[in-house]
Each structure stands twice: as C-alpha cells, then as structure tokens.
Amino acid sequence: MLDIKKVEKALKQLYAYGETENIGELAFLQQNQLIEVIGHKAVITPNWIDYGKQFKFEQDHLHSLFCFDREYQQYLIQVALLTVLKIRDAQDTNGLIEFVSKVPKLAEYVVALLKEIRSDNKTYNNIILEERIKRMEATFLETNHFIFDGTPQYQRIIYYLEHVQFYQMKEAMRTELLGNTIDQNWIKGRKISLEFQLSLIKDYPISTLISCEPLRAFSNPFFNNLFSYPWKLFVFLWCVVREHYEAQGTPVIRFRFVDGHIDVLIMSNKNQEFRYGGFNEFALAFCYINQFQLFPNVQLNLEGIFNEFFDRKVLTIDDEEYRMSSHVEHEIYNTDIFIPLIAKSKLLRQRMQQWIDELRDKA
Secondary structure (H helix, E strand, O other): OOOHHHHHHHHHHHHHHOEEEOOHHHHHHHHOOOEEEEOOEEEEOHHHHHHHOOOOOHHHHHHHHHHHOHHHHHHHHHHHHHHHHHHHHOOOOOHHHHHHHHOHHHHHHHHHHHHHOEOOOOOEOHHHHHHHHHHHHHHHHHHHHHHHOOOOOHHHHHHHHHHHHOOOOOOOOOOOOOOOOHHHHOOOOOEEEOOOOOOOEOOOOOOEEOOEOOOOOOOOHHHHHHOOOHHHHHHHHHHHHHHHHHHOOOOOEEEEEEOOEEEEEEEOOOOOEEEEEEHHHHHHHHHHHOOOEEEOOOOOOOHHHHHHHHHOOOEEEEOOEEEEOHHHHHHHHHOOOHHHHOHHHHHHHHHHHHHHHHHHHHO
16 A cells, blocks of 8 residues: 555655655556666656656646556556446446547456456446445545545546556666766756756755755855756856857857847857847757756746846846856856866867857858
C-alpha cells in the first residue's frame, strides 16, 4: 500500500527540481523508465519530460503518474468497465465498444475481464466484478481520495488511462552527473527546471540544473546569488557575451528594453540590424539547438531576471539598452571571480557566440 503523502511529496520534488531522495514507493516509475535511481537519488528521465508535455497543469501530470502503478491501473480499468456494463444494461450497447476504443493498448486486459465474468447466456455478471472491486477498494482508498477526492469517476479514469497508454517508453542513456564548472554543467542533454524562482536547496544536486546553494562562497553576495540560480547565470553570461562583442568594436547583439519587455537585436553580416524577437523566445531557441531538456512544461520567463539585475545595479539602461555596469565588469576581470565565472564558462560562451554568428549569416 502506497504512503500517499510520502509519494506526493517526492513527486512534487521531482516535478519542480528533477530529483529527490529515492523511496521504495517510486519503484513503479523506475520500472516505466520515468525516473532513474542514482545512488540515493531518484532523477527524472527524458521520458518523464516528454510525458509531462501532455499536461497543462501540475496536478493532472502528477495524478496521472499514479496510474502507471500496475495494480492501481488494473483496479481503475475494472471500475470503468463496471460503469460501462451498467450503462450497457440500460440499453446503451455502444458504450462497451467506445470504452475499448479509448484504451486500445489496455484492451487485452479488458477482454480477459469480460471472459471471466461472462455467463452462459452471453451476458455479463456485474456482481462478480463488483465483488472484485470491493476487495480492492480498501487497498486504494487513500489513493482514490487523493486523486479523485472520493470514488473514481469514469470520465476522469479515461482521461488518465488515455494518457498513460500512449506513453512511449524510450531507452535513455544514463544521466551525466554535474561537475564543478559551468562548462561541465551546461552540456547538451542537461535537464534544467524552467522555474528560475525556485527556493534554494541545501544539498547540491547530482544531475539537474536547479536552484541550490553554491559549492563555494564569494566575497560579493551578488556572485553567490548568481551561482545559486542557473537561469540568472545564463542571462548574465549573455550580457558578458554582449560586452565581449562591444569591446571588439563590433556591437553584434543588443538587449533593448521596450514597453516592459526585452527585445533581442542582432547586427547581420551586412551591417543591418534586425529584431530577433523577445529574450524568452531567444533563450528557448538557444536551449532547443543545444538539446537542453527543460521541465516542467511551462512558459520560460527570464525578463524578471533583467529587472532584478537592474534593481541591483548590475545592469544599467543606456538609450533603452541593457548594459553591464562598469563596477561589475571591473570586478569580473580583476578579482577571484574571473576563473570560476569566465575561464570556466569558455565552451558555453563559445556556443553562444557561434549561434549569434549563425543568426548573422542567415539574416
């Protein structure tokens, strides 16, 4: 019997942070390769991320995961089948056919149930099915209250089972563990939570880029904060790249503040400036080409980071354009922050510059 509160806590942690302390109750997710176990941690897989894209709401995503548990799944099929048979007894003969058509991959189990309860006169003995369900109800009482707020309802059962049965389990390569540098962490295939305002976790994560206390402390609290939040670091490095082009005398990319939004402007190789789009759109495209696995399936919103940097005087706005403050730029290149921030993000910044060059070529 599942400890629902314990499982719910673990699932919410996986949904937001991508990893959590492993517990035995999550075994059914591991069997379906929705998570993998690394040491004492349960970590989401690309399968989890792909499956989650079907849902707009966290609750629907998490509730549906319980239906991957084989015993609970079969229990729900029985409840749904009983409902359909009662409707059939009320002269709705198409109900059973419609039910099977909605869960084709589970049809084999449905057919086996029907054979068990079929009478000699080619009718179905609902009482047999009712008794089976009653015997199972005590086991799943807490789960039913959590997911359905009581007795499972037919339409809701179908909603979950339709999603579960069309889940495509793919063999995934073992997750690469986080390293100690920016370049070791921002690598292709890395899983990154889209939510940049997550509360910090104290234990340094093993595989997912999430908000956590940094491995080392810096004298400037801003840089401690910067290394605590992956998306803040991401935005800041784009500002570093922008300043790098500027220092070379080639203003290639600009971040312009327009009506409360941040537009990305790029200078083509023909010296014609064009608007790429908003920074959120720009960031998502970069993540896509670098195969970063973003979760959960919500909208990325990084403009708040620019606002925060401006409030903290890390960025200034000059002629409606975000620029790095001179005192921050001085500290980057003249203090102990240079190696962990600049020297150890060389590969990531090269990818950023390469992508800008590609955009310039296409313009």
